[in-house]
Structure formats: C-alpha cells, structure tokens
Amino acid sequence: KNFQGFPTREDFDIVEYELPALKNGEILVKVEWVSVDPYMRAYSSRYKAPYDQFGFQVGLVEDSKDPRFPVGTRVVSHKGWCDYCVIDTNDTKSEVDKVYKLPNLKGLSNSLGVGAVGMPGSTAYFGFLEICKPKAGETVVVSGAAGAVGSLVGQIAKIKGCRVIGFAGSDDKVKWLEEIGFDKAINYKTADIAAALKEAAPKGVDCYFDNVGGELSSTIINQMNDFGRVSVCGAISSYNENNMPKASILQPALVFHQLKIEGFLVWRWFDRQAEAFTELIKWIQSGQLQPREHITEGFENIPTAFLGMLKGENVGKAVVKL
Amino acid sequence: KNFQGFPTREDFDIVEYELPALKNGEILVKVEWVSVDPYMRAYSSRYKAPYDQFGFQVGLVEDSKDPRFPVGTRVVSHKGWCDYCVIDTNDTKSEVDKVYKLPNLKGLSNSLGVGAVGMPGSTAYFGFLEICKPKAGETVVVSGAAGAVGSLVGQIAKIKGCRVIGFAGSDDKVKWLEEIGFDKAINYKTADIAAALKEAAPKGVDCYFDNVGGELSSTIINQMNDFGRVSVCGAISSYNENNMPKASILQPALVFHQLKIEGFLVWRWFDRQAEAFTELIKWIQSGQLQPREHITEGFENIPTAFLGMLKGENVGKAVVKL
Structure with missing residues (x-):
C-alpha cells in the first residue's frame, strides 16, 4: 500500500514469485544485505501500489548470462527488498537502476556497500x-x-x-x-x-x-x-x-x-562515485571514519527495521542481514 | 522610535539642526529627492532610537570643501530624510556610506538616482x-x-x-x-x-x-x-x-x-555598480525598460510616503520630491 501518515506493518505484504529463467544480459543474485532508508518513505507516493519495494542491496551472483558479472561476483543494485532477484545488467534507464560491482572493501563488511561505501x-x-x-x-x-x-x-x-x-x-x-x-x-x-x-x-x-x-x-x-x-x-x-x-x-x-x-x-555525482568510495574506504581503514551499523536479521524483519528507522531507533546505518 | 509591528506616524519626529560650518572634505547638499524603501523597516531594530532615518537621496552640492564634488554637482548618498545635509566625502566605513556622483542620466529624471539607476x-x-x-x-x-x-x-x-x-x-x-x-x-x-x-x-x-x-x-x-x-x-x-x-x-x-x-x-556588487547603471540607462532610453515612480511631494510627507509604501500603496518606485 502507499503510505498514509506513519507507515505500518500492514502496508507491506510478502509475496513469493517464481524466478524466470535468465535471459542474455541477466544475472541471478542471492541477496545478502538490504538497506532501509528515509527516502523510501518520501518516494512512496511516486509509485502505484502494489509495487516491489525499491532500495539498495548487496548480493552474490549465483548464475550469470553477462560475462562482466561472473558467478561469485558481489554486486550492488537498487532491486530492493527480496531474497533472490534477477537483474537486467543493461537496464540503464536511470543512474539508480544501474547494477555495479561492490567496490573492493579490503576486508571491511560487505554491508558497507549499502552504507558508508554506498x-x-x-x-x-x-x-x-x-x-x-x-x-x-x-x-x-x-x-x-x-x-x-x-x-x-x-x-x-x-x-x-x-x-x-x-x-x-x-x-x-x-x-x-x-x-x-x-x-x-x-x-x-x-x-x-x-x-x-x-x-x-x-x-x-x-x-x-x-x-x-x-x-x-x-x-x-x-x-x-x-x-x-x-x-x-x-x-x-x-x-x-x-x-x-x-x-x-x-x-x-x-x-x-x-x-x-x-x-x-x-545521482548528480553518479559518475564520480568511485572517487567518493576510494576516499571513504581510505578514511575507514585509517580509523578516521567509524561507520556504525544498526543490523536487523532476517528477511521477514525488513519492514520492522524500516519502521524502526523512521522512528529513529537506529544509530548509524540501518541494514538488514538476510 | 524603533518600530513595533506596523510603523505609525508617531514613530517619527521632525527635528531642526543648525548645520555646522564645512570642514575640509565635506560638502553641503540641498536634497531634491528622498527614497522610501522596505529595508528601512527591516533595519530599524539595528539602531538605537532616536536616530536619523537613513535612506538614499539625490541632492545638489551648494557648498563644497572637496574639489571632487564642486558646487552644482548632483550626488547620491545614504544620508536619509533631511532637506539639507553635510556629507563627509571621506566617510567610506561601508559601501553604503560612500557618496557618489549621480550618473549622467541623459535627460531622464534625477529621481532615478534613487530608483531604477540607483x-x-x-x-x-x-x-x-x-x-x-x-x-x-x-x-x-x-x-x-x-x-x-x-x-x-x-x-x-x-x-x-x-x-x-x-x-x-x-x-x-x-x-x-x-x-x-x-x-x-x-x-x-x-x-x-x-x-x-x-x-x-x-x-x-x-x-x-x-x-x-x-x-x-x-x-x-x-x-x-x-x-x-x-x-x-x-x-x-x-x-x-x-x-x-x-x-x-x-x-x-x-x-x-x-x-x-x-x-x-x-553591496556585494558595489564595485560593479557602474556596469548596471550603464545597462539600465541604455534600456530606459531605448524604451525596453519603463521605470515608474510613485511621487509624494513635500518634506513633511516623507513618513506618510513610507507608511504608504509598506501598505503597498505605491506602484513602481516610491520617492519623495522636496
């Protein structure tokens, strides 16, 4: 449902899909980290309900029909709140739709890909x-x-x-x-x-x-x-x-x-994103920047994490581990 | 008085001064046009009452102890609501305090010096x-x-x-x-x-x-x-x-x-003011820009003109002719 006032758990529904077979240029991603952010509340009215909840995620490529993203690659996409998804790597309608490889985090948590390095x-x-x-x-x-x-x-x-x-x-x-x-x-x-x-x-x-x-x-x-x-x-x-x-x-x-x-x-600076990520990783590794995450576990708890974030219950970046 | 809420005529008092003899670097100006503007209301609280009301004016130099401003020169200053004033031409504390010669208006009304060419x-x-x-x-x-x-x-x-x-x-x-x-x-x-x-x-x-x-x-x-x-x-x-x-x-x-x-x-662009004036005069002379003035006559009517301007009674630039 589109939100009216403060969102509630009842605005969300968990739906199971049968994933289609991969076409050329598509990858199958097993989602590992999902993000909940304030803009999801703000943008709700732009979509006609029901819609798949958008949002950033980090996941592992499990099957691939795009040689640029072989099996085992970690990717960041805006495919939202799902445990598996099929991503069309040629979908470049807007910056936000472009899937990209998770930057080399040099041993830091992959969850940073939707947070301090995302x-x-x-x-x-x-x-x-x-x-x-x-x-x-x-x-x-x-x-x-x-x-x-x-x-x-x-x-x-x-x-x-x-x-x-x-x-x-x-x-x-x-x-x-x-x-x-x-x-x-x-x-x-x-x-x-x-x-x-x-x-x-x-x-x-x-x-x-x-x-x-x-x-x-x-x-x-x-x-x-x-x-x-x-x-x-x-x-x-x-x-x-x-x-x-x-x-x-x-x-x-x-x-x-x-x-x-x-x-x-x-998105105004999308083509300079690598510059930001390089600096941010350097600062985190040197200890000058301490990213903190507020981690919720389990796919079914994503809406709860989202509502908690809107209430200000998170300290640092609110993420959900699947 | 400092204004509280909407100003009234009672907030103003007309005071007569004996003008002092001119010192070197001073000029005596007979004021011809006085401006009333919204910022006068906004800035009132910055001054301790009673204070001389600031504001732009155009006047004629009647006596001079500064060769840069000989008798007969028309000048623009921020000396405010007075019929005669002594101006220290070396007062350059701030841009607003600097007296300058009225630009060559090529036959247009001198009142534009506190309006479309001011x-x-x-x-x-x-x-x-x-x-x-x-x-x-x-x-x-x-x-x-x-x-x-x-x-x-x-x-x-x-x-x-x-x-x-x-x-x-x-x-x-x-x-x-x-x-x-x-x-x-x-x-x-x-x-x-x-x-x-x-x-x-x-x-x-x-x-x-x-x-x-x-x-x-x-x-x-x-x-x-x-x-x-x-x-x-x-x-x-x-x-x-x-x-x-x-x-x-x-x-x-x-x-x-x-x-x-x-x-x-x-004031941010004070040192480029001549550029603006040149363009504005050109546009007025070509008829592309039609400055309109809302003229009140008489020194004693300046406060009334000011109150009328704040009420939105003016169309175009509100000025007072002395």
Missing part, C-alpha cells in the same frame, strides 16, 4: 563537500546526525578540520556522536535548541547539513554567519505528514546573512 | 542576473512585482527572453504589469495562487525572484522545476511582524527538485 556514503561525501564547501576552522552543524548520512558528514567535517555540532533525538545518540569526535552533540527533543546551539557555536554557524527540515532547521539557519551554506539532503521531519508542515520562514536570515541553500539528489 | 536598479540587475542566471525561454516568477525592484526584475527578464509572471496585491498593479510586458500578473490577495500559477506557467517555474517570503513564496517554490534558482531579495511579508511568521517548509521541494536558494545584499 549511496549514503556518496551522499555524505558529495552533498557536504560540494555544496557546503567547508573550510578548515569553520563551524558545521548536522541534523539527523546519528543517522546513516549525518554520522558520516560529521566525521568528514572533522577530517576537513571543522568544528562539528550534531543534533540527534536521544541521549544515547548524543553520547555516541561525541565518542566518534563530534565537538558537541545536542538532544533536540530535550534541549533549548537556540540557546544550546549558541553555546556550542559561539562563533556562529558556517555550514549546515540538513537532513530534517522543519523548525529545528529554521532555528539553526537563523544562527548562521554571513555567506553561510546549507546543504539540504532530506526533510525527515515532513515525510510522515500528509500535509506540508509549517516552520519559521527562512527568507529574512537568507537576505541579511546572504546565505545559500541548496537541495540535491546524490 | 540602489533598486542595481539590486534588480545583479540580484536577478547573478543569482538566478536566467536563460532565454525559461519561466521567471517575481513577487512584489509592482514594487521598485520587482517591476525592474520582470522587465529585465523579458529583455533576456524569459516568460515572466508577476504577483502583486491589487488589480490596478496587475493591469499595469501586463501593460509593461509581464506575460501574466496575478493578484495574490484574490487568486487561488497555486492554480493560477499552474495555469500561467504550464512548463513550471525556473527562476523565482522573492521579495516577500511567507506562504506565497512557499507555494511558488513548490512549483519549481529541477535545478530551479531562487534569488531572495527581501521578506516584506515578515517585516512588520514582531515574531517570525511560519510558512510551509521548503526542504522537500529543495531536495526533490535540487533547487538553489540564495539571499543577497546588493
């Missing part, structure tokens, strides 16, 4: 660096900071020499963010946000990586310095609302501080 | 062209379209080959905007805004020049095409509110259509 990793890398263009010494704020993308953005900002403040929704998340190097993390559910941010960022905010939208973002944007940059990655605060929520307007701060706000979809 | 002109020219970067054939929307800046932006957009839609607050303004070449003008007070815009912009909106902020802007931004650009010049809808108003959030549209929104102050 779409969320490249989202954090390009969305932050290309749009915020952070300079060493600047103050960076991240909302949704304990999530898959936010936790990477904060750590990348530290690598680039910035002061980093994160907003998250629980004291446990706050504690973890400070452990992995955020200069300060703030529980937006319990803090006086404007005051806490003023204290944490006495020199004001230069860059803001926005995962949430809504009043939290308006408050942060109102504390930005002249020529501040905002990268808008998502608007989690609004995804489960049937009507567009309202928040304090941004225009006065935009004008008086000459701010720039830009939204993006990561 | 700060509002350069605001429209740079704020629109540099931030929206419009391309011929694109659809441009302007709010506050019948104001000093908005009416120029729409006409510049037409000169650049765009389709132009303006929002204004009365049927008379709508009529005038269509007379000067807007493809469509819409009365935002009476129209179903989303529907009227959809009809006027069947191919969607590529550029939006935002003078107002608030729900009108949220509605327009929600109808923008992928990679649309928004130039935020002002937020008139909020200036008379004591608390920041709320409106539908922009983040979902920003992300899904990869929009860019940027606020600006015109």
